[in-house]
Amino acid sequence: MTDTKNTSVICCVKCNRPVSHDEIGLYKRIFNRGAETFWCIHCISEYLDCPVPKLEKKIAEFRDMGCTLFTE
Secondary structure, eight states, X not given: OXXXXXXXXXXXXXXXXXXXXXXXXXXXXXXXXXXXXXXXXXXXHHHHTOOHHHHHHHHHHHHHHTOGGGOO
């Protein structure tokens, strides 16, 4: 029996970079929980005028708070 995992890659709609699970969670947390298209952390950073390391810190804080958008 062959493993048939979904291997499609989700990409940022602004720059076409692949987005990670955490970037999807961050996008949903900030912009729209029901979103079906996403931005990468670099595009979110540019839009919010917020450095990437600060957004990465927020991801860690959300995960520590138990936010279900950041569980793998």
